[in-house]
Amino acid sequence: MPNNAAESTAHRAIPELVSVLEVALEQILRSHPAGLSEHALLKILQAPDWNILEPINFREPAALYPVHFLVFHALYRLRTTLISEGGETLHINALNIILRPGAPPSGTSLPDHGDDPLAEFYLDLHNLRLESNVIESMLDDFWQGIQRPSDDALKQACDDLELDWPPQDARAANLQFRRLAMLHHPDRGGKPGRLQSINHAIAVVRRHLRHAG
Structure with a gap:
């Protein structure tokens, strides 16, 4: 025990x-x-x-x-x-x-x-x-196993999520991610490639914010 x-x-x-x-x-x-x-x-x-x-x-x-x-x-x-x-x-x-x-x-x-x-x-x-x-x-x-993303990777992630660079607010990033994920989900007629880029982008942004915090 x-x-x-x-x-x-x-x-x-x-x-x-x-x-x-x-x-x-x-x-x-x-x-x-x-x-x-x-x-x-x-x-x-x-x-x-x-x-x-x-x-x-x-x-x-x-x-x-x-x-x-x-x-x-x-x-x-x-x-x-x-x-x-x-x-x-x-x-x-x-x-x-x-x-x-x-x-x-x-x-x-x-x-x-x-x-x-x-x-x-x-x-x-x-x-x-x-x-x-x-x-x-x-x-x-x-x-x-998780490293801070490079500036180039972070900029690309912000572009994919339509966020300002550099991102400052985790809540705003998460809300934008959910909005885009719902909009581009294949079940709603979206393209799988776009959803994958959104998924990858939020992981990069969250990694940046975690290290920045």
């Missing part, structure tokens, strides 16, 4: 790791409009492009569960954000996790309401037990 100091460290690190996962999950799902299985999503999160998750033994439930829980916690948080902002929703199950334009049908509850037992379970971090050294290792691997 972890001691109190380790538990405290883990408690402080979890929000940062969840934020990292939310950013990564949104970008990955926007790049895969047909959706992904949980297994495929975990594989992508382990790949060098993201470098968030360490190798997972998929045959060992004790090792897989904490990672599964943390990813689904971030997915349900992302779904809550998308619904609250309007225009998009996220369908979540282990076989297909897919981002779709359009809010849920009228009367559908937000995923943190008590009438959605799965959301209620995954949004409660008391259901997670992840040791501090695991969380810190995941964070270290992620940040080491």
Whole structure:
């Protein structure tokens, strides 16, 4: 069992790791409009492009569960954000996790309401037990794999997002990204290449703002 100091460290690190996962999950799902299985999503999160998750033994439930829980916690948080902002929703199950334009049908509850037992379970971090050294290792691997973008890359990203250079406001950048992603989504007649450039651009801008902060 972890001691109190380790538990405290883990408690402080979890929000940062969840934020990292939310950013990564949104970008990955926007790049895969047909959706992904949980297994495929975990594989992508382990790949060098993201470098968030360490190798997972998929045959060992004790090792897989904490990672599964943390990813689904971030997915349900992302779904809550998308619904609250309007225009998009996220369908979540282990076989297909897919981002779709359009809010849920009228009367559908937000995923943190008590009438959605799965959301209620995954949004409660008391259901997670992840040791501090695991969380810190995941964070270290992620940040080491992300470098500050060059000025040329940042300028191109701002052009793609139709933002002033250099970008100063994360909220304005995110709102513009969501507007353009909805406008150019293939489900709404957009071109996949344009959506991919928008997805890449927001990742560059967010990386710049994170380093600038």
